Amino acid sequence: MKVLLTGAGGFVGHHTLAHLLKTTDWDIVATDSFRHFGISARIRAVFEELPSEASRVKVVTHDLATPIDSITAREFGDPDVIINMASDSHVDRSITDPRPFVENNVALALTLLDYARTLPYLKTFIQIGTDEVYGPAPEGVNHPEWSPQVPSNPYSASKSAQEAIAISYWRTFNVPVILTNTMNIIGERQDVEKFVPLIINMLQQGKPVPVHAVEKNGQWMSGSRFYLHARNQADALRFLITHFVDTPHKYTDGLERPERFNVRGETEISNDEMVVLIAKFLGKSKPKNELVKFTNVEGTRPGHDLRYALDGDKLMGMGWKPPVAFEKSLERTVNWTVKNPIWISL
Ligand SMILES: NC(=O)c1ccc[n+]([C@@H]2O[C@H](COP(=O)([O-])OP(=O)(O)OC[C@H]3O[C@@H](n4cnc5c(N)ncnc54)[C@H](O)[C@@H]3O)[C@@H](O)[C@H]2O)c1
Structure with a gap:
């Protein structure tokens, strides 16, 4: 074919x-x-x-x-x-x-x-x-x-x-x-402007990661993916x-x-927890407020959606199963990127 x-x-x-x-x-x-x-x-x-x-x-x-x-x-x-x-x-x-x-x-x-x-x-x-x-x-x-x-x-x-x-x-x-x-x-070799390479890049430099969020009753809500x-x-x-x-x-x-x-992706995770998880894989765990810098989407990021979600039952119902598990593949992606830094310094 x-x-x-x-x-x-x-x-x-x-x-x-x-x-x-x-x-x-x-x-x-x-x-x-x-x-x-x-x-x-x-x-x-x-x-x-x-x-x-x-x-x-x-x-x-x-x-x-x-x-x-x-x-x-x-x-x-x-x-x-x-x-x-x-x-x-x-x-x-x-x-x-x-x-x-x-x-x-x-x-x-x-x-x-x-x-x-x-x-x-x-x-x-x-x-x-x-x-x-x-x-x-x-x-x-x-x-x-x-x-x-x-x-x-x-x-x-x-x-x-x-x-x-x-x-x-x-x-x-x-x-x-x-x-x-x-x-x-x-995955590996993603463009450096996208969220996961950006997180790795910022944490490697010891900087907090900017995360879009809205403020409600004094609490930051970052949304999830x-x-x-x-x-x-x-x-x-x-x-x-x-x-x-x-x-x-x-x-x-x-x-x-x-x-x-x-x-469908297998796991829902909030954007700030994604930073925490990647910091763990990098061996850079710290309290969340030192890893994440919330930026208010109102004013800075129009057209931002807090949550996306799909129902994946149709494809799964036909017998398709995702071959690679989320956390393991994220850990592998992080480790690979650390060993191949050219892909986050383009
Ligand atoms: N990355 C994600 O999380 C994600 C999620 C859902 C859907 N998608 C979709 O998957 C596809 C691939 O996304 P990606 O993350 O690899 O993006 P990417 O920007 O890395 O890849 C897109 C590719 O399209 C090529 N392209 C753009 N305009 C072109 C043109 N006029 N002629 C020929 N080539 C052109 C680019 O050169 C690039 O190689 C896109 O359609 C995107 O909308 C991506």
Whole structure:
């Protein structure tokens, strides 16, 4: 089977590449613009880890905000499956300068879906999404698939827009779209601006970690996230591709909506407790007020959601189990990052 993986030079993309090479015999075209936070060293790291599998990968550089010319289309070949993970992904940047950010995410979805509809034998087009499209989840609420989408910031709005375009191409052009929504992903070689590398970086420098929070009755509430290792999301994708590759999931197969799956993190943890846990793994445990510096989101961070949560029963009910446990994989990620400091000093 041939898979086209976009955003392959990104954090989640290169873990997906490694996982698919380890667990399948699929050929993979790994594409990235390498100018929106994609880094070729991530793909090199995969080849170094799995030298005997490298011949199954073709790396193609292309900015998907621009149309796919005939030469690039030939390079992409005739994929059986497309996994669209390319995106601008930094929430803060989407707030600082929304227009180019949103335009990029919308343009790349259009480019890839326009390409997909020229492929008569395409079996699956997976659009990678986030829990953030649903907006905040109040305490006790875990959004099921197809909850109403109320995105809080331009990043989540652009992810919601990618999904809406994909749904319209499923309906209008019969592209075999599957939507996935995933919670917060952790792992090695994540961009230094994201929360876990930021925590490691600050604690290594002996500085308190800034944590967004709201003040209620004199108490700081930092909100919470569910986390999963990038390998778990990659495995969920492998599972879905294997499950659906020979099963109809097109509009013309009589479905009312495309397939959609939540990929749930196994553990909910408050953002300040995440700092405490990472400090423990670093051997830098201290009282919380010395590790964390709460910053009031009111005034400093518009569009901030205190809690995200998804209901993961649909995917689990089909028999998928996350292969990597949260705490163990976080500890491994922290230890790996300490040994490879270049990834937090870029
Ligand atoms: N990291 C998370 O916690 C998380 C959670 C849920 C969903 N997601 C989604 O997973 C995907 C990957 O996220 P990530 O954390 O690896 O982000 P990332 O920024 O590390 O990777 C995104 C990749 O997309 C590429 N890209 C962006 N615009 C492009 C364009 N115009 N043409 C070609 N390539 C382009 C970037 O160069 C980068 O390599 C994104 O779609 C993101 O929305 C991430």
